[in-house]
Amino acid sequence: MTKLTLGSHPFLLGFEQLERMVERTAKTGNDGYPPFNIEQASEHRYRITLAVAGFTEDDLSITVEERQLMIRGRQPAEDEGRVFLHRGIAARQFQRTFLLADGVEVSGASMENGLLHVDLKRAVPKAEVQTIRIGKAYQKEVSDV
Structure with a gap:
């Protein structure tokens, strides 16, 4: 039995890129x-x-590249001279x-x-009907030699 993937399903044409993006996102180090x-506003x-x-705000960066929203945080090391008896507040970088x-x-x-609030909006596509004209098939002319 052959495993059908999203990109190889016969009714989903041109979705190979979506499958690659999902795989790439699953591999990123989102550790919680x-x-x-x-939320849906x-x-x-x-x-x-x-x-x-x-x-x-200066410790954070927000970028969008190839449909991936990436939020990064990096704090400068300011622990010199400080002695923590307990450190429960995470001060690590993240992506x-x-x-x-x-x-x-x-x-x-x-x-x-x-x-940090990042607001997103989805553009509503216009409902569009496209009519395709049916033409004659290409016929190669063969000349007698």
């Missing part, structure tokens, strides 16, 4: 830090919220990756009370 929420708007206590569907774009980002 920082914790996050994803309306029919076409979403919000990703990450708990980034201790990070400043969190989200795969965006076609038409989904980042509309903004904000920080509030140690939470």
Whole structure:
């Protein structure tokens, strides 16, 4: 029995790239830090919220490349001369990756009370009907020699 993948299904033409993106996203090192929420704000708007206590806006970067939203956090080492009796607040760098569907774009980002909010919007495609004209098949002319 042959395993059917998304890119090889006969009714899904041109989805090979989607399968590669899903595989690439699954391989990224999302280890659960920082914790996050994803909420649907309306029919076409979403919000990703990450708990980034201790990070400043300058410590964070948000990029979108090839439909991947990447949020990175890196804090400068300021532990010199400090002695911790207990260290329960994580101060490590992170990278969190989200795969965006076609038409989904980042509309903004904000920080509030140690939470990073990344707002997304999905463009509503116009309903479009395309009529394809049927032409004659290409016929190669053969000349008698």
